Amino acid sequence: MNLLILFAALLAPVLAATPATGLSVETPAYSDGLTLSLSWTAPDDAHSLILLRSDQGEAGPWHVAAGPWPGTKAEHQDKVTTDPTKTPPAAHYWYRLVSLDEDTAPPPEADGDDAAAAEQAYVAALLAGQPATAAVQGTPVASWLSASPGYLLLLALIVSVGGLMLWFTDRARKGHEMFIRRMPGIDAIEEGIGRATEMGKPVLYVPGIDELQDIQTIASMLILGQISRKVAEYQSDIVVSCCIPIVREVADEVVGSGYMLAGYPDAYNPKNVRFISSEQFAFTAGTNGIILREKPATHIFLGRFFAESLILAETGYVNRSVQIAGTAEATQLPFFVAACDYTLIGEELFAVSAYLSKDPRLVSSLKASDYVKVFVVVMLVVGTIAASFGSSFFIELFTISG
């Protein structure tokens, strides 16, 4: 028995983990230029593996890129940077794979200034005491085109929608009737402006709290143009409450144009288009102040809203105003549905701008998106039947990877 123990003790250094073999680094097909594919043959006797990366050269300095993993792992997709705007990818990367035995400690979890020094000490100890592969170089290269099925379908959809839009626009310009179903919310907007005129009180318009480039804010600005024109025709007033400075500037121009198109440019008062605050709840408090003190007869909330939606709508309810809301923000729609007289749900927000303006480009965009909806419904039904019979073709077709 003692001899056996002695034999085992003598063999211990020999039985320490061996390095992985065949480590290779490749740029994946259809790469975003930030990922490298690594593969290797896992050693039989490693308890775990850890991947080191350097962007300087095969001599290091080395950093822990990933791991520790179980010793059987044989491939890895390495993201060389998670924030390419702040840390752009280097031209080349070098990798080493270290086999760890059972007793090797995991990487240190240090914060702040100590983190880099602790990692360097850990990596130096690893390379000195554990078997590692030789350094292998990889070069991240971004592909010009991803030919994965999901991207190709997306490209086809974008091209089809663009083509349909051009076709519908052409038809509209040639005088063909472009039917759009009327929605109750549209009638409510006109009624609301009429009510405000009769009561001699303003209309309050809130274009959401998101930036100008958000699609809902853009739709809201288009609707604001039509509403301000109608308000000017009725010789009423409109107050616009904005959360974002640039949105205020655009709203100022849009409302001014509306008054001009209605033939009453002098009736426009730029002081009625107000920047309140870019802080969400400060903006809400300020808009509530407008609702309580200026007592608008009609509130129109169209755009992207978040947690302030219920606060605004409830204050408006207390004020006994007619309230029309619309957003594509699914989490806020329930509050508008509960507290407002009319709610434009999701895509109705975008349909209203097309309906009110009758702009061929907007109408054609709506028509094209209708075709996409029908296509999606057909795909859902066909895909479900196919998936139930064991084919994942349609699921893969709609999966974007890489």
Place this chain on the structure above:
Amino acid sequence: MEPSVLSSLDIAGAWVSIALTLGIFSFLYADNPVYKLAEHLFLGISIGISMTEMYYGVVRPNLIDKLAAGNVLSVVPLVMCAMLFARLASKKLGWLARIPIAFIVAAYAGVKLTGEANGNLMTQVAQSMPNLAELWRDHGIWDWSADGAGVFSGIFLVVGLSACLLHFYFSARQGPTMRGISRFGVLVLMLSFGASFGYTVMGRISLAIGRAQELLGLDKPAEEAAQIHPQLASVVCGVLVIAFLVVWRLRGGGAEQEEAA
């Protein structure tokens, strides 16, 4: 470990926080000067903080520091910023402001196109094609132990989603069939809105509990609460707010609002 000793400023800050919370709550009675004071403080401070954050977080690192480092390309955003202010200089030059706005909107649209289409269209469609055979094998028609998973839920998902999509089909007049589909779509939407409403209201109640805990000092360590005396602060500030409202009301405050209503 020694108990932390709060400065007079920390204690005053905690009392101001309690006073402003009660000031905002006074809105439950009516719009009044205390509420207006809290509202205007909130607005002013938020604008001051956001301007400071904007300067140190955006303008300085992305523009001033880069210009100081000799980055010639940073002149482009500087010129665009200047163009945004052209309307203030002259009405005739107002059109210049449209160029940077158009640039922002167009650049954002291009950058977000694939991400939005992937997140809001492709992934959702891919995950809405259930394998009914597998659902039948694992859960049957309806499985209470797996949150209602089963063939019924799978079919309801596909039919409900299709009906919702067809509700938003604007290009045709709604005949009896389409009207039926549309009503079913609205029913599904309202079901999901109801669930979402209840879930979010629970979150809001938790926020209200948070404020109540601050008023009672339950959100602070006992040693800090012993120095701040939040319960005393709540009583004192509450009495002051109520006394002010009584005086304000006796002197005719709020009459204009009642007339307007």
